Amino acid sequence: MAEIREDSLVRYKGTGTIGTVKVLLEDDGVTWAFLDSTGLYYRLDSLELIEKAPERKELEGMTLEQIQERFKQTQDMMDAVKMQDDNLETGG
Numbered sequence: 001m002a003e004i005r006e007d008s009l010v011r012y013k014g015t016g017t018i019g020t021v022k023v024l025l026e027d028d029g030v031t032w033a034f035l036d037s038t039g040l041y042y043r044l045d046s047l048e049l050i051e052k053a054p055e056r057k058e059l060e061g062m063t064l065e066q067i068q069e070r071f072k073q074t075q076d077m078m079d080a081v082k083m084q085d086d087n088l089e090t091g092g
Contacts, residue, residue: 010047019055
């Protein structure tokens with residue numbers, strides 16, 4: 001089995017985030033990897049080595065206007081389900 005090292009392409013198992021390992025750091029017996037895509041450190045045991053990043057076909061062939069419209073639709077959907085302060089009940 002291949003070993004994760006600096007410049008390895010990896011995927012974070014929790015969210016599927018993909019990035020290249022830029023720094024490996026050991027602290028208290030735990031090895032951490034710094035990913036270029038997020039600027040965050042991840043435990044090495046939460047990463048998996050991958051050969052290449054998957055292609056993102058969902059935006060392929062779309063114009064900038066179409067991408068902006070999709071973003072607006074997503075934002076509108078998120079705003080519609082967002083909890084408002086007046087809907088929250090507090091306990092006491």
